[in-house]
Every structure is written in structure tokens, then in C-alpha cells.
Amino acid sequence: MPSRSNFLAPGADIRVEGAPDGPLRGRTFVAKDLFDVAGARTGAGNPDWARTHPMATKNAWAVQKLLDAGATLVGKTITDEISLGLLGENAHDGTPLNPRAPDRVPGGSSSGSASAVAQAFCDAALGTDTGGSVRVPASFCGLYGIRPTHGRLPLQGMAPQAPSSDTTGWFARDAATFLAVSQAMLDERPPTALPNELIVAVDAFGFADEAVRDALAPAVKRLGALLGSVREDLLAPQGLSVWGRAQRTLQMAEAWKTFQPWVEQENPRFAFLVARSLLAGSMVEKADLAWAALMRDEARGRLAHLLSGDAILCMPTTPSVAPLRGQPLPVLDRARDRINCLAAHGGLAGHPQLSLPLGEAEGAPVGLSIIGARGADMTLAAVAQALEDQR
Known part of the structure; x- marks a missing residue:
């Protein structure tokens, strides 16, 4: 136990x-x-x-x-x-x-x-x-x-x-x-048919570490064979780091708005990283928020376009395996920034995403994500089951 x-x-x-x-x-x-x-x-x-x-x-x-x-x-x-x-x-x-x-x-x-x-x-x-x-x-x-x-x-x-x-x-x-x-x-049963197309997000795979790409390549091949049709495309034509910046801007500003009354009333204790995030959120300019909101509109349009048919998209869930414990702040900041670049579309576009435990690199797990159209949550779960049934 x-x-x-x-x-x-x-x-x-x-x-x-x-x-x-x-x-x-x-x-x-x-x-x-x-x-x-x-x-x-x-x-x-x-x-x-x-x-x-x-x-x-x-x-x-x-x-x-x-x-x-x-x-x-x-x-x-x-x-x-x-x-x-x-x-x-x-x-x-x-x-x-x-x-x-x-x-x-x-x-x-x-x-x-x-x-x-x-x-x-x-x-x-x-x-x-x-x-x-x-x-x-x-x-x-x-x-x-x-x-x-x-x-x-x-x-x-x-x-x-x-x-x-x-x-x-x-x-x-x-x-x-x-x-x-x-x-x-x-409150939904899985669909009777799986999607018929797999879109491989080549920018996301290119952004990930080589060891992660190599670890996930067999899973991508299996997934493509399961669905029957595969093509490559870009997830974020504006740039993954641009989407990352937009999501971070919106998220930190909202987080400050959420916690501000409690912080100002109670003056609570925080770890440095948490206090720094809240402080950054409190200083987001209106112009930056307006830009980030426009980028969110673009991201939503992009995902809606990519997944408008009977397709799902795959990408590495994270660009690397988990960082070692107890690393210094500059190392952790770099890791968080890179992770955010591959996670930002979730908050920006709101599509369902399922991470599948289908890879191992450097002796540690790494996930392959599948993303569907809005509302296609059970479709993703059905794909996961079909892949496991293949083993």
C-alpha cells in the first residue's frame, strides 16, 4: 500500500x-x-x-x-x-x-x-x-x-x-x-464509429524534444492505422509561443481577479512562485488583454477549422519528460514556459483533450494527446479503448 x-x-x-x-x-x-x-x-x-x-x-x-x-x-x-x-x-x-x-x-x-x-x-x-x-x-x-x-x-x-x-x-x-x-x-455512451482521419500537429512534434518524438512515433503510427487516414498540419500558425503568451496573459489576469479580494483581505502566505504569478496578473495592461483576447478568437477559429470534419488531432502532451525534483528557479521557469506552449490551446479554444500513456523517454513516461471537436469527449475515450484493445 x-x-x-x-x-x-x-x-x-x-x-x-x-x-x-x-x-x-x-x-x-x-x-x-x-x-x-x-x-x-x-x-x-x-x-x-x-x-x-x-x-x-x-x-x-x-x-x-x-x-x-x-x-x-x-x-x-x-x-x-x-x-x-x-x-x-x-x-x-x-x-x-x-x-x-x-x-x-x-x-x-x-x-x-x-x-x-x-x-x-x-x-x-x-x-x-x-x-x-x-x-x-x-x-x-x-x-x-x-x-x-x-x-x-x-x-x-x-x-x-x-x-x-x-x-x-x-x-x-x-x-x-x-x-x-x-x-x-x-452521461453519454461511446460512439459506435471512430473518427476517420488523424491530423498530426507537426509544429507541436517539432517543438518537443527529440527523445519525446521518437518515443511517441510508434503510437502515432498505431493511431493512424486505427483511423485509416493521416495528414500533417500546423496546430498554431501564429506560433506555439504566441498562443502560450496569450493564454498566460488571460489566465494570470483572471487568476488575480479571482484571488484579489482574498489576498487584500487576508494577506496570506505564498511561495515565491505563486506570489510572483499573482503579482504578474495584477499588472497586465488592458492593451495586452485585448491582444490576448483576439489571439483566443484566432485559436478558436483554427481548432474549429481543423476539427470541423470527422477528425482528431494528435500531439505530444508535454515537450519533455518530467523535470527532476528540486531544480533551481531558472530551470523550472524554462520547463514551465515550454509546457505552456503545448498546453495553451486548451484554455484558448476549449476543445476536449485526452492524454494517453503511450510513450517512454529517458526512463520516464510521456503522453500522446488526442484532441477532438467541442463535445467529442466520449469519442476520445472510445479511441483510447480501441487502441488498448489492439494490444
Whole structure:
């Protein structure tokens, strides 16, 4: 049994039984410590958040959805501080173990949820994804992890960060469990037919490390053979770094707007990186916001065009394997900036994206992502199952 201390949030060793007759009966899950659980305190990875917010009186929508489906909640998990992070290191609660690469970070901000599933403590886990916080730990820990269509699922009882990008997501170790959880969350059965075209995002593959490209090449070949038609195209004609800058601008400005009343009222303690992000968000100029909003419009148009037919797009989830733990700030800043370049389209365009655990480089996992049209979440889950059935 894995050590609960390396992924459970402080005071969150809890258990809530699921409905006795649901489709997920017998399965267990954990929830990131941004989701309310009745009778528990939501800590959001910061001791002053926990201190200044009341005990939850009802379950978050996503938690209740899985409980009603029969799954049993067995804990709440560590998150990057107020969800502002991509690597999974929390100065207050610690860094959850990445069991597939113990010397490396698990990815954030849904770090504890990914760690718990990867260590087989539970069958599935709830996370959140604003700028990559399910997709990145899924890639780093070798899991299935989805950022669903933005706006499709209610976010009641989930602590917000940047509402125009916030989503609830989930993890699983195998495609069958992932498909079952997806059906419960989305209230939808998988389609009877798979997409008939695969678009390979050549700019995203070109941006990734050579070791990542090589590790994912067999999976891309398998995926192309499954769907029957393959073509190459650009994800971001304006440049991946341009999309990254736009998403970062919008996200940090929204995050500051979300947390400003609490910060000004409570003067809470923050790790340097979190304080720096909030400060940057507070200083975003109106002209920069206007530019970023226009770039979001372009990104939405681009994804809608690429995925207007019966096609899905594939790309590396992250440009590299997980960074080593405890790196100096300049190294971490570079890693975050590169990750953001491959994750920005999620918040900008809002399309569903599923990271598949189909590669290994430098002895560590790396994910291949598939992206579908808005609303095609279950199609992605069906593709994942079909690929696993091929093995």
C-alpha cells in the first residue's frame, strides 16, 4: 500500500461511500483539494486558504456525480498552491511521488490526484485543468487524463482560478476504467464509429524534444492505422509561443481577479512562485488583454477549422519528460514556459483533450494527446479503448 502522506492533502484522509447500485460500484476515487466534500475543509494547497474558508456543507458537483455512480471517495489530494502550477511542487504540503519516475516531479497542479492513481491507491481521481493541470501530470505519471470540453460540466463546489479556462478533469490507469468514469461524468455512451482521419500537429512534434518524438512515433503510427487516414498540419500558425503568451496573459489576469479580494483581505502566505504569478496578473495592461483576447478568437477559429470534419488531432502532451525534483528557479521557469506552449490551446479554444500513456523517454513516461471537436469527449475515450484493445 502506498504511503498516504505523499499525496493526501492535510486532514483529508476521508472516506465517503458511493451509491450501492451505480455503474462504478466497487471502484474508488480521490478528489483534488479544490473540490468541496461535505464535512471537510477545502485547503487549495495553502494553509491560509484553509484557515479563512468555512467547512464545506455539500459535495462539489463532480464529487457527487461519482458518488451517485457508485464510486467511493477515499481521500482528498495535494494540489499546487491555489492551483497555480504545472510541476506539482508545493512548498506547504510537499511534492507527491511520481512512482513511474521517483526522482522527477509528478506534474501539477493535480499532482496528488495523479500520484494516487499512479500508485494504485485508487482506481480514478478528479483533478482540474485550467492551463494543463490534468494533461501535464497524466503525461508525467503515465496515466489517462482528460481536459473535457470547456463549459460542458458544472463546476459548482470547485475552487475557481480562471473561469474562462477552468475545467474538471479525471485520471485512470487503464482505458476501460477511464471509459467507465467518462460515461458516468458525461452521461453519454461511446460512439459506435471512430473518427476517420488523424491530423498530426507537426509544429507541436517539432517543438518537443527529440527523445519525446521518437518515443511517441510508434503510437502515432498505431493511431493512424486505427483511423485509416493521416495528414500533417500546423496546430498554431501564429506560433506555439504566441498562443502560450496569450493564454498566460488571460489566465494570470483572471487568476488575480479571482484571488484579489482574498489576498487584500487576508494577506496570506505564498511561495515565491505563486506570489510572483499573482503579482504578474495584477499588472497586465488592458492593451495586452485585448491582444490576448483576439489571439483566443484566432485559436478558436483554427481548432474549429481543423476539427470541423470527422477528425482528431494528435500531439505530444508535454515537450519533455518530467523535470527532476528540486531544480533551481531558472530551470523550472524554462520547463514551465515550454509546457505552456503545448498546453495553451486548451484554455484558448476549449476543445476536449485526452492524454494517453503511450510513450517512454529517458526512463520516464510521456503522453500522446488526442484532441477532438467541442463535445467529442466520449469519442476520445472510445479511441483510447480501441487502441488498448489492439494490444
